[in-house]
Amino acid sequence: MDELLAEFIAETRETYEAIAGEIVAWEKNPGDRTRLDSIFRFIHTVKGSSGFLDLPRLQKLSHEAESALSEVRAGEREAAPALVTAILAVIDRISAIVAELENGKSDDDADDADLFAMLEQRSGVAEPGARTEPAATPVAPSQPVRTIRVPVELLDQLMNGVSDLVLSRNELSRQLRRIPGDAALTAAFDKISHSVTEMRDAISWTRMQRIENLFTPLPRLVRDLSSKLDKSVSLQLVGSDVELDRELIEMLRDPLVHIVRNALDHGIESKADRIAAGKNPKGVLRVSARQSGNRILVEIFDDGAGVAGEKLVEKAVGQGILTADEAAALNEEQRLALIFEPGLSTAIEVSAVSGRGVGMDIVRANVERVGGSVEIRSEAGKSSTIILQLPLTLTIIPALIAGIGNRGYAIPRQPIDRIVSLAKGQARIERIGGAIIALVDGRRMPAIDLVQLLSGEDADCDKAFVVTLKLGKDQRYALILSSVFQHEDLVAKPVAPVIAAAGIYAGAALPDSGTPLLLLDPVAIAERAGLRLSDVHNDQIGDEFRASGDEAKHVKRLLVFDDLDGVRRALPMDVVEHIDQVSSDAIIDRGGKPHVMSQGAALPLEAVGELPDSGQIKLLRLHDGATSLCYAISGEADVLDLADEIRPAPRADRIAGFAVAHGHTIEVIDAHALFAGFADAELLPHGTDRPKARLAGGDERWRRDFLAPLVESAGYEAVFDDAAGDADVTLDLGASEPGAGDVINLSPIQSPRDGRIYRYDRDAIYEALRAQFLKRGQTG
Amino acid sequence: MTQSYILAETGSVTFALSADKVAAVASVGEITPVPLADSHVAGIAAIRSQVITVIDVGLALGEATSAAQAEPSLIVVEIDGHSYGLAVDDIHDVIEIENEPRSLGAPFSEQWRQIALGVLDIDGKAVIAVDPAAIVQS
Numbered sequence: 001m002d003e004l005l006a007e008f009i010a011e012t013r014e015t016y017e018a019i020a021g022e023i024v025a026w027e028k029n030p031g032d033r034t035r036l037d038s039i040f041r042f043i044h045t046v047k048g049s050s051g052f053l054d055l056p057r058l059q060k061l062s063h064e065a066e067s068a069l070s071e072v073r074a075g076e077r078e079a080a081p082a083l084v085t086a087i088l089a090v091i092d093r094i095s096a097i098v099a100e101l102e103n104g105k106s107d108d109d110a111d112d113a114d115l116f117a118m119l120e121q122r123s124g125v126a127e128p129g130a131r132t133e134p135a136a137t138p139v140a141p142s143q144p145v146r147t148i149r150v151p152v153e154l155l156d157q158l159m160n161g162v163s164d165l166v167l168s169r170n171e172l173s174r175q176l177r178r179i180p181g182d183a184a185l186t187a188a189f190d191k192i193s194h195s196v197t198e199m200r201d202a203i204s205w206t207r208m209q210r211i212e213n214l215f216t217p218l219p220r221l222v223r224d225l226s227s228k229l230d231k232s233v234s235l236q237l238v239g240s241d242v243e244l245d246r247e248l249i250e251m252l253r254d255p256l257v258h259i260v261r262n263a264l265d266h267g268i269e270s271k272a273d274r275i276a277a278g279k280n281p282k283g284v285l286r287v288s289a290r291q292s293g294n295r296i297l298v299e300i301f302d303d304g305a306g307v308a309g310e311k312l313v314e315k316a317v318g319q320g321i322l323t324a325d326e327a328a329a330l331n332e333e334q335r336l337a338l339i340f341e342p343g344l345s346t347a348i349e350v351s352a353v354s355g356r357g358v359g360m361d362i363v364r365a366n367v368e369r370v371g372g373s374v375e376i377r378s379e380a381g382k383s384s385t386i387i388l389q390l391p392l393t394l395t396i397i398p399a400l401i402a403g404i405g406n407r408g409y410a411i412p413r414q415p416i417d418r419i420v421s422l423a424k425g426q427a428r429i430e431r432i433g434g435a436i437i438a439l440v441d442g443r444r445m446p447a448i449d450l451v452q453l454l455s456g457e458d459a460d461c462d463k464a465f466v467v468t469l470k471l472g473k474d475q476r477y478a479l480i481l482s483s484v485f486q487h488e489d490l491v492a493k494p495v496a497p498v499i500a501a502a503g504i505y506a507g508a509a510l511p512d513s514g515t516p517l518l519l520l521d522p523v524a525i526a527e528r529a530g531l532r533l534s535d536v537h538n539d540q541i542g543d544e545f546r547a548s549g550d551e552a553k554h555v556k557r558l559l560v561f562d563d564l565d566g567v568r569r570a571l572p573m574d575v576v577e578h579i580d581q582v583s584s585d586a587i588i589d590r591g592g593k594p595h596v597m598s599q600g601a602a603l604p605l606e607a608v609g610e611l612p613d614s615g616q617i618k619l620l621r622l623h624d625g626a627t628s629l630c631y632a633i634s635g636e637a638d639v640l641d642l643a644d645e646i647r648p649a650p651r652a653d654r655i656a657g658f659a660v661a662h663g664h665t666i667e668v669i670d671a672h673a674l675f676a677g678f679a680d681a682e683l684l685p686h687g688t689d690r691p692k693a694r695l696a697g698g699d700e701r702w703r704r705d706f707l708a709p710l711v712e713s714a715g716y717e718a719v720f721d722d723a724a725g726d727a728d729v730t731l732d733l734g735a736s737e738p739g740a741g742d743v744i745n746l747s748p749i750q751s752p753r754d755g756r757i758y759r760y761d762r763d764a765i766y767e768a769l770r771a772q773f774l775k776r777g778q779t780g
Numbered sequence: 781m782t783q784s785y786i787l788a789e790t791g792s793v794t795f796a797l798s799a800d801k802v803a804a805v806a807s808v809g810e811i812t813p814v815p816l817a818d819s820h821v822a823g824i825a826a827i828r829s830q831v832i833t834v835i836d837v838g839l840a841l842g843e844a845t846s847a848a849q850a851e852p853s854l855i856v857v858e859i860d861g862h863s864y865g866l867a868v869d870d871i872h873d874v875i876e877i878e879n880e881p882r883s884l885g886a887p888f889s890e891q892w893r894q895i896a897l898g899v900l901d902i903d904g905k906a907v908i909a910v911d912p913a914a915i916v917q918s
Contacts, residue, residue: 407812454815496833496862498916499824502816508824508831516812516824516831 004216005101008049010147012098015042016091023088030079039087040069046094054220058097061112065090068119086118152247155206162200163491167511169196170488173638201581209249211289211298212240214256218287221257225264232271232281233264234700236720238288244296248390252298255363259300259386260285262360267304267384277381279303295372295523298388306378309335316341336376340364389523391494391506399490399509399519402467403483405455410490410509410519411479417470419484427466429480438478440468447478448529450520453504469522477526487557487573487639492519503528558659559620560666562635564609568666570640570659575671577621577628579637584614590713590766596630602713604678607632624675631674640666691773692719694727697734698748698759707731710762714769729772733759744768783880785900785909787872788855791843796900796909797855797866799874804856808834808865811852820918822867825854832856832863833916840918842891857912864916877902881909894918 019042026035043065050058065087071077093115169192176189215237226233244252268274268283275281286301309332316322316338322330330338339360367374367388378384399410400419420426420440427440429447438447445468451459459480467479492507495518499505506521558570586597587605594611595602596619603621611617611632620631646657646668654677656670693716695703700720708718711731719727733746744765747756757764784799804827811823811834820840824831834854838845854865881898888896888908895914899906 456815493831494862495824496864496916497860498821498835499814499817499833501818502814504816505814510826510831514826515810516826518812518814518824 003213005053006147008053009098009102011149012046012049012094013102015045016095016098023091027084027088030081030084036069036072036079039091040066040073042091043069043094052217055101057112058094061090061093061097061115064116064119082118082121086115086121089118090115150206152207155203158203159207159491162196162203165196166200166489166491169193207246208243209246210240211242211244211249211296214244214249214252215240215287217257218260221260222264222285225261229264230270231264231268231283233268233283233285236284236286236288238286239290242289242291242296244289244390248296251366252388252390255366255388256287256298256300258360258363260287263300263302263304263384263386267302267306269305273305296390298390299385300388301383301385303383306380306382306384307336307339307376308380309338309378312336312338336378339376340374397490397492397507397509397519399488399492400467401485401488401511401517402450402465402481403485404450404481405457406482407455408485408515408517409450409454410488410492410517411467411522412506412519413487415469415471415522417468417476419465419467422461422464422466427478429461429464429466436480438466438468438480440466440478443476445476445478446531447480448525448531449480450525451480451482453525453529471523477531479522479525490517490519558640558666558668559637560640560661561620561633561637564607564611564632564634566609566634568664570666570668571620571622571631572668572671573639575622575624577623580619580621580630581616582619584612584617587611587617597713603628603630605630605632606674606677609634622671622674624671627675629675629678691715691728692717693769694719694730696730697732697746703733707733707759710765711769714766715773716769729769731765731769742772744772782876782878784874784876785902786855786874787902787907788837788853788866788868789870789872790838790841790868793841793843794872794907796875796902796907797857797912798909801857801912802855803858803863805871806854806856806865807851808854809851811867822852825865827854827856827863827865830863832865834865834867835916837866837868837915840891840895840915842889855912857916859913859916864912866912866915875902891918 019038022035022038026032026039029035043062047059047062047066050056050062068077068083069087072079072083077083093112172189173193176186218237219235222233222235263285268285269277269279271281274283284301284303287298288301289296289298291297313322313327313330313335317324317327321338321341340363341361364374367390372388372390374386374388376384376386397410398413400413400416401408401410403409418440422429427438430437430439436447436449437444447466449459451457451464459482461480463482465481465484467481467484468476469479470476488511490509490511492509494500495505495508499508499518504521504525505518506524507519509517509519511517557573559573559576560568560570563569582596588595588597588602590602594605594607596605597603605619606629618633618635618637620633620637622629622631640659640661646659648657654670654673656668656673659666659668693711693714695707695711695718697703703720711718716729728742730743731746732743733748745754745756746759746765747754748759750758750760752758757768759765785796786799786802786805787794787796789795806827808825808827811825813823814821820836822834822836822839822845825834826832832854834852836845852867853869853871854867855871856863856865858864877900879901881900883898886899892908895910895918897909897911900909901907
């Protein structure tokens with residue numbers, strides 16, 4: 001069931017139960033104003049919510065009752081017994097409809113005329129028994145999703161408690177490792193450890209909500225507004241499954257509505273103007289969300305007329321916000337940024353929608369209040385994009401603890417690509433023209449000397465470490481650190497404004513050492529250091545300083561786990577992206593091999609034993625920098641810092657060697673052999689580097705709802721914009737004759753003869769896509 | 781109506797802070813510095829498993845630093861959901877006084893102008909009452 005609807009049902013039922021007493025009291029004493037008011041509030045709330053949720057029957061019903069009650073409240077009508085009876089009947093009917101909704105029935109157009117007639121009845125006596133029975137006695141409820149509402153403070157408190165618990169658990173685990181293993185003790189600890197992890201995950205999720213929640217009202221808003229403005233707009237929502245902190249979602253609600261309204265009102269042109277400009281008369285509004293590093297990016301794109309920087313400047317000068325001289329000195333970026341100045345928003349605040357007008361300055365203030373940022377890009381006559389960057393604070397962040405100078409700092413683990421040591425000659429640092437360039441893995445990239453930045457002394461380049469951060473495809477930069485300590489899960493809290501003003505901190509945390517740690521914000525540091533991230537491109541330029549592939553003997557940090565066949569095995573920590581838990585339903589069969597559905601893509605799954613048929617399956621998500629696969633495990637995973645060397649295995653299949661820990665021998669899996677076990681065709685590109693497949697021709701809904709999931713499961717990102725020239729492959733259902741090159745032609749006819757593929761031939765489409773995929777890999 | 785104030789001392793000055801706004805008085809061991817923040821931000825420290833921002837009141841007032849000593853005394857205040865520790869040289873007693881801070885139209889020096897709420901009469905001596913939020917922002 002729709003989450004919003006479920007919430008509405010729960011809320012209405014709760015209030016209905018709560019005011020049941022009021023109803024009885026009001027029935028006895030219709031003159032009681034307090035009772036009348038609470039009943040009025042109830043009906044008013046139902047009216048508001050049902051309008052929002054598009055439940056016309058409830059809306060009509062509550063509207064009529066509200067009107068009648070308004071008259072009573074205004075003293076224009078007497079609370080005659082007949083009216084009281086009618087109102088009570090309406091409330092009963094509302095409750096009955098809500099019960100039906102809960103059982104999955106729709107808010108259908110059943111007849112409520114009987115009640116409307118009762119409400120209309122201006123005089124007359126109360127007819128005992130006229131109170132209608134609920135329209136339908138709810139049948140045994142089909143296990144409704146029960147929800148309660150909880151103050152966020154309570155969740156925070158729980159979260160803090162669990163965080164402390166996690167920290168104590170980590171400390172205990174460290175202590176336990178020091179004493180000789182006692183099997184019973186270890187087993188008991190593992191049990192507790194497992195529960196703590198599960199509890200932490202569950203509580204973290206209570207704060208998280210899919211951004212879908214924020215997107216839900218948009219289709220309606222766009223439909224209503226575009227018909228009002230007589231514009232034709234196609235709304236695309238991308239990344240609905242990105243999860244965001246509840247509070248951030250609430251904070252974003254009004255700004256997003258405002259931005260979307262603005263885009264429709266001022267961005268997208270009228271049909272006539274669009275045709276005159278040679279554009280598709282139907283405008284595109286795309287709202288997308290994705291996670292990038294330790295931030296969530298929400299982009300609102302429209303292919304409208306763009307924002308005119310000169311007009312903003314004119315207005316700003318006119319209103320005395322800028323002097324003419326100041327205005328002349330602005331570059332295009334700064335001109336566009338004027339849109340966020342108070343009083344300069346070009347929006348018309350009177351609106352058909354919620355009526356709550358917030359200007360772009362309020363949008364910026366709201367976003368910055370939670371440590372985010374907002375920027376605007378625009379191409380005159382073509383498009384404008386507003387990008388909201390939001391932090392991921394208040395959650396547990398896996399971090400790398402690094403030494404800079406003589407202090408420890410935390411760096412979010414997520415964007416970190418490689419950690420290499422200059423002492424071991426794994427990278428080279430060059431200082432040219434006042435800038436620092438690092439050569440790591442055969443790539444040149446800009447580097448920032450964090451030691452210099454934070455302690456004022458230059459890094460000792462003979463001993464320092466280089467961490468490379470990957471923000472996007474071929475977008476890497478490096479940070480130079482004094483030392484690298486360990487990985488740790490941190491509960492990061494926002495820093496005070498006086499510290500945030502320094503512009504390089506994402507939060508602060510208190511690890512179990514008791515000394516507070518500052519969490520660095522790599523993106524902000526790059527910006528502060530003057531790196532133009534949009535210009536950073538670092539393709540591989542050579543083999544120098546490339547990872548040798550013979551890493552096993554350097555690996556000291558292992559992830560140890562119980563494998564499906566009961567054997568204790570380990571993988572190098574660097575190979576493990578994260579540990580996942582999926583329901584067994586997410587395992588699908590593709591080409592006779594198990595795959596896991598994850599974020600719309602099917603990842604190949606390695607399982608050395610029988611997968612459970614039901615319940616939850618624990619997975620390790622592995623990556624080799626370019627591709628990902630999943631590895632199913634059965635038990636608790638643990639990080640092991642290995643003091644000894646890994647003893648190489650004599651030509652054992654897929655086992656790189658053995659490690660000894662706590663007196664047990666652990667098989668260390670050979671990651672190279674593991675990845676080699678999959679044909680290229682099966683591996684999907686890792687992370688966001690997915691090639692684009694343009695879907696063209698035929699019915700748009702079919703492309704979006706039928707074709708896109710298949711395309712995405714083959715490892716592509718589906719794009720629909722006809723103008724997208726940079727697509728890696730095109731699937732075309734409309735072309736009159738088969739095209740050549742990177743085009744897969746689809747046919748609506750079963751067994752077509754012209755080289756096209758029947759549009760429901762899943763296997764053939766999948767195969768063709770994979771073939772293109774491989775071709776791309778070989779040429780690119 | 782009587783009001784409670786905490787009297788604190790930094791460098792040569794004694795000032796008063798409304799006790800309503802004070803969450804605790806504590807001392808901390810180690811303060812972790814925060815590079816690139818304003819100079820009056822002494823760093824962050826942990827008090828009762830909570831990270832607080834330590835403000836060097838001496839520097840904020842344009843006097844000598846008051847966070848240099850081994851275990852500075854902190855007046856813990858909460859402003860806009862964040863906890864701050866105001867590091868001072870010494871914290872005296874909490875006193876109850878009857879009068880309200882009065883501006884007296886005195887031309888305070890620039891450092892004080894932002895943070896002074898007015899002058900209190902304490903045992904016949906004039907003492908400046910300060911606004912903790914202004915100290916944090918100064």
